[in-house]
Amino acid sequence: MFTKMKNIDTAFRYVRGFTMLVIVGCIMISCYTLYKSFESVTQMQDKVYILANGKALEAYASERKDNVPVEARDHVKTFHKFFFTLDPDDKVIKTNITKALYLADDSAKRIYDDLKENGFYSGIISGNISQTIQIDSIAIDIREYPYRFKCFAKQNIIRTTSIVKRNLVTEGSLRNVSRSDNNPHGFLIERWNTIENKDLAVENRK
Structure with missing residues (x-):
């Protein structure tokens, strides 16, 4: 009788031990699966897909701080291109100015309103006047936030x-905002003003 009980007790211990091993194994497998899932998600977040000519091209994202000078310069360049590229067409003017004003605060809006009020x-x-702009250089100071910039261009x-x-020559500062379709770099130009805007040459057209 006692031998039977002992065998049952031994068998129970074996079953309990085996069950514990199975549970521990399941926990370890679950933890490993979760870890690999998070790792895969992180790797996917480091990839961006750019649509170029109808094709999705894979690129790798980097930390924003690594791209601040490049993105900031392109933001300033894009704003000036939209704001100062004009043709004798009301629709073209409104389209370009609207795009420009998405990239700047009310300091740019005030300048636009003043120009409009003065009949510019x-x-x-x-x-029947057209106006184009060529950006010569853009200086960005990223040592202090908001980032100060100065833009040198020819019209x-x-x-x-x-x-x-x-x-x-214009100047202003940049602060971070959310990225959007209208503002892909996620910057907003503030305190924008013109330092210099003078004629260099006048060429008669033939």
Whole structure:
């Protein structure tokens, strides 16, 4: 009788030990699976897909701080391209200005409103004037936030009888905002103002 009980007790211990091993094994497998899942998600987050010519191209994302100078310069360049590229077409002007104002605060909006009130844009249309801009350089100081910038550019103002080449220097600061379709770099230009905007040369058109 006692031998039977002893055998049952031994068998129970074996079963209990085996069950514990199975449970521990399941926990370890679950932990490993979770770890690999998080690792895979992290790796996927480090990849971005860029649509170019209808094809998805894979690229690798980097820390924002590594790209601040590059992204900041492109943000400033894009803003100035939209704000200062004008043609004698009200729709073109509104489209470009709208895109520009997504990238800057009310300091840019105030300048736009002043120009509009003074008849600058209506003069562009009535005079059949086109305006282009060429960015020479953009200086960004990322040592202190918000990041200060200075933009050096040249303008070409094409009139019916002449082409005016003009020097343009502006300054402002950049603060971080959420990225969006209208603001892909996630910066906002603040305290934007023009330091210099003077004629360099006037060329008569033939």
